[in-house]
Amino acid sequence: xxxxxxxxxxxxxxxxxxxxxxxxxxxxxxxxxxxxxxxxxxxxxxxxxxxxxxxxxxxxxxxxxxxxxxxxxxxxxxxxxxxxxxxxxxxxxxxxxxxxxxxxxxxxxxxxxxxxxxxxxxxxxxxxxxxxxxxxxxxxxxxxxxxxxxxxxxxxxxxxxxxxxxxxxxxxxxxxxxxxxxxxxxxxxxxxxxxxxxxxxxxxxxxxxxxxxxxxxxxxxxxxxxxxxxxxxxxxxxxxxxxxxxxxxxxxxxxxxxx
Numbered sequence: 001x002x003x004x005x006x007x008x009x010x011x012x013x014x015x016x017x018x019x020x021x022x023x024x025x026x027x028x029x030x031x032x033x034x035x036x037x038x039x040x041x042x043x044x045x046x047x048x049x050x051x052x053x054x055x056x057x058x059x060x061x062x063x064x065x066x067x068x069x070x071x072x073x074x075x076x077x078x079x080x081x082x083x084x085x086x087x088x089x090x091x092x093x094x095x096x097x098x099x100x101x102x103x104x105x106x107x108x109x110x111x112x113x114x115x116x117x118x119x120x121x122x123x124x125x126x127x128x129x130x131x132x133x134x135x136x137x138x139x140x141x142x143x144x145x146x147x148x149x150x151x152x153x154x155x156x157x158x159x160x161x162x163x164x165x166x167x168x169x170x171x172x173x174x175x176x177x178x179x180x181x182x183x184x185x186x187x188x189x190x191x192x193x194x195x196x197x198x199x200x201x202x203x204x205x206x207x208x209x210x211x212x213x214x215x216x217x218x219x220x221x222x223x224x225x226x227x228x229x230x231x232x233x234x235x236x237x238x239x240x241x242x243x244x245x246x247x248x249x250x251x252x253x254x255x256x257x258x259x
Contacts, residue, residue, distance in 0.1 A: 008188050008215055008225065014038040015062065016069070016138035016164035017190075017254045023057050023073035023143065025258035030058045042069070046122040048115055055111045055146060057139070059122040067134045068126045070119055070150060074141030074167070074256065087201040087208075092176050095156045099179040104172035105145065105201070105208075112149040119150060120157070135161040140256050141197055141248065144168035148180065148187070148211075155183045162186035163213075166251040167197045170208035177209040177229060187213035191235035192251050196243035198235050221253060 015038040022033060027047055035042040044060040057072040090109055092102040126132055135154065139147035144165035151163045161184075168189050171180075181187060191198045191214055201208040214226035216234035226234040249256050 011038065012067075012136055012162070013164055013188065013190070013215075014252060014254075015042075015067075016071075016136060017140075017166055017252045017256070019069055019071045020074070020138050020140040020143065020166055021254055021256050022258060023071050023139070024076055024256065027056045027058075040064075045126055046118075048118050048122075050111055050114050052114065053107070053111045055115065055143070057143065059119060059126065061126050061130050061132055063130070065134070066130065066132045067136055068123055068130075068132045070123065070135065070137045070147070070161075072137075072139030072143030072147045072150070074139065074143040087206055089173065089207075092172060092179075094153060095179075095183070099176060102172060102176040102179055104149065104176050105170075108142070108145040108149055108171060111146050112153060115146070116150060116153045120154070123154075123159075133160075135159065136164060137161050138164045138166075139168075140166045140251070142169065144189075145171050148184075151184055151187075152180060162188075164188050164190070166190045166256065167192065167195050167248050168210075169197050169200050170203070170210050172209070173207050174209045177211040180211040181213070181229070184211075184213075187211055188215055189213045190215045190217060190251055192217045193219045193247040194238050194243045195235070195247040196240070196245055197248050199238075199240045199243055202240065203230065217251065 018039045049056040086107045088106045089103040090106040092104045137147045137151040151161045154161045212229040216224045
């Protein structure tokens with residue numbers, strides 16, 4: 001298992017948020033996109049799309065750091081939002097039952113299970129071609145939830161990965177959230193000020209919980225590494241009624257939209 005990072009890597013974070021924004025482009029353009037800024041030189045190697053949920057994204061390599069990125073698009077279609085708000089939980093059966101009594105969001109988990117085989121194949125191909133063993137999984141919004149479950153799938157196969165997520169909703173119950181932190185020592189979950197999405201599904205009524213690893217970005221752009229998994233000095237300082245959608249659309253100063 002990968003060593004615990006002493007600090008979040010801001011270079012990886014900036015690259016991840018840029019790539020997550022580009023995932024909102026039409027998938028037919030993924031292979032011809034020219035990446036700039038922190039992702040300059042990035043090469044898309046494969047595209048994935050789940051027709052049942054409309055979840056999509058891409059896998060590629062950043063040659064300058066020999067890093068493979070698996071990137072998930074957030075919600076941008078009616079079918080995506082239908083899955084978002086289906087909050088029924090289902091037993092978490094990955095890791096051969098090692099996470100006893102763990103439950104996760106049914107829609108997020110089903111998307112992950114349908115997509116993982118092709119993603120795994122793409123990552124293996126990149127490792128063979130480019131000798132890249134450093135894997136970062138990233139996404140925004142709903143894509144962040146599927147990104148977390150995908151990184152967990154890699155770890156279940158003894159393939160280390162780092163997770164850099166933006167505006168992620170809660171994925172599962174308290175047992176799963178704790179298990180995810182044991183499995184993913186390099187889990188970084190960015191929240192932005194009053195962004196609504198990290199507050200759903202709610203803890204109080206539906207028994208959903210976040211894993212630790214929150215990096216809170218306040219209104220001025222200051223980043224804070226939060227101590228608790230549900231930290232009342234970070235995103236949880238705001239009640240759901242006091243949140244908004246505007247803060248969901250920008251992270252680290254970067255708009256989450258196709259450029």
